[in-house]
Amino acid sequence: MSIHTKVSDLADNILEKIKNSKRVSALTGAGVSAESGVPTFRGSDGLWNNYRAEELATPQAFKRDPNLVWRWYDWRRTLLAPLRPNDGHYALSQMEKFYDDFTLVTQNVDGLHRMAGSKTPVELHGNIWLMRCVSEGTVTENRNAPLVAMPPVCNDCGGLLRPHIVWFGESLDEDILTRAFRAAEQCDLFFVIGTSGVVQPSASLASIAQQNSATVIEINLEPTPITDVADATLLGPSAKIMPELLEAVGGNPP
Numbered sequence: 001m002s003i004h005t006k007v008s009d010l011a012d013n014i015l016e017k018i019k020n021s022k023r024v025s026a027l028t029g030a031g032v033s034a035e036s037g038v039p040t041f042r043g044s045d046g047l048w049n050n051y052r053a054e055e056l057a058t059p060q061a062f063k064r065d066p067n068l069v070w071r072w073y074d075w076r077r078t079l080l081a082p083l084r085p086n087d088g089h090y091a092l093s094q095m096e097k098f099y100d101d102f103t104l105v106t107q108n109v110d111g112l113h114r115m116a117g118s119k120t121p122v123e124l125h126g127n128i129w130l131m132r133c134v135s136e137g138t139v140t141e142n143r144n145a146p147l148v149a150m151p152p153v154c155n156d157c158g159g160l161l162r163p164h165i166v167w168f169g170e171s172l173d174e175d176i177l178t179r180a181f182r183a184a185e186q187c188d189l190f191f192v193i194g195t196s197g198v199v200q201p202s203a204s205l206a207s208i209a210q211q212n213s214a215t216v217i218e219i220n221l222e223p224t225p226i227t228d229v230a231d232a233t234l235l236g237p238s239a240k241i242m243p244e245l246l247e248a249v250g251g252n253p254p
Contacts, residue, residue, distance in 0.1 A: 003223065003233045007244040014232050017215040019249045021189035023101040026092060027180075027205050028238075031194025031220060033108045035239045036086045039079060048072055057167045066160060070151040073163050077128055080110050081145040088193070089116035090254035091242035098251040103183035107195060107202050109165055122179045124172060124202060126165040135159030177201065184208040191245075193219045193238050197226035206230065217245075 004010060010018075030040070048056075051072065055061060062069045093116045096102045105122040106113055111129045113121040132139050133154040140161075142152065152161045166172055180201075184190060190209035197203050206226045210216050218230040219241050227233045234241050243253035 002231070003227070003235060005235050007234065007241065007248050010232055010234075014215065014217070015248060017189060018217065018245060021187075021215070022099065023187045024095065024099040024189045024191070025103045025105065025183040025187040025209070025214075026095070026191035026193060027184075027195060027202060028092070028104070028106045028108060028113070028193045029195025029199075029202070030108065032086075032088050032106075032238050033110050033112060034194070035088060035237055036083050036110075036112055038083060038108075038110050038112070048075060054168055057165065058169055059167055060169070062162055062167075066151045066162070069163075070147070073128065074145070074147045074150065077145040077147075080128065081143075083110070083112070085112045085116035086239040087254045088238035088240075088242040089113055089118075091246045091251075092193075093117035094246055094251050094254065098246070098249065101187075103179070103187070105180045105183055105202075105205065107199065122176055122183065124166070124176060124180060126163070128163060128165060130164035131161040132164045133157065133159050134162055139164050172201070180205060181208065184214075185212050187212075187214050190214045190216045191219065192216065192226050192230065193242070195220070195224070195226070197224035219245075 056069050056072045089112050092104055096118055104113060104118050105124060107124050109125050109128045111127050129141055129143055130139050131142050131152060135157050154161055184205040185208055187209055190206060192206050195202060206216050206229050210229050216230045218226050218233040219238050247253045
């Protein structure tokens with residue numbers, strides 16, 4: 001374990017691993033989105049009309065009052081709509097082109113990785129711009145902010161639509177979870193970026209990568225539980241460090 005603030009301070013063997021790895025995976029968390037101005041919707045800063053996220057992001061809340069839940073999501077979507085990816089997002093999308101095999105796993109639901117050009121991010125907790133029909137299970141994209149109708153309904157069957165988000169009390173999608181674990185198990189190099197390292201199952205991915213002989217590089221503003229697992233930790237904003245890492249391997253930073 002080593003902690004640095006500059007990419008240039010990394011040990012030569014770590015830099016070589018970053019340059020020469022073929023199968024690379026990355027996990028991103030809320031810290032990456034925060035650098036684009038995405039607010040926290042949980043905890044003391046997450047109050048909305050005297051409700052907390054834990055009270056609204058549940059199947060029970062939606063069944064009880066879908067209009068209330070959608071009003072909250074509409075408010076969130078309206079706040080997110082003008083925000084744009086930062087250089088960390090763009091550097092990750094460039095890494096997808098640079099490495100032979102690159103998998104991006106994210107805990108974020110804001111869709112900023114897709115906007116930055118990442119083709120197939122593994123979105124563990126869903127995407128706030130996607131809606132799912134509760135009757136048919138079909139998923140569609142809707143970028144209206146604010147929404148035209150409240151609550152929105154399916155164009156095909158008229159059934160109620162819900163946010164395509166994994167709510168409290170729901171299990172992660174089996175296929176999505178399999179892709180995330182496979183990315184950690186099979187990579188040579190694993191980046192952990194802007195995540196607290198305490199929310200499962202995401203928190204276990206770095207350990208899985210390390211146990212399968214991958215080099216683990218953490219990027220965060222401060223040390224986390226993952227720091228003990230990482231081969232190297234870079235302290236600082238991902239919007240600054242990720243472009244430096246991309247340049248270090250010979251890619252074109254944003």
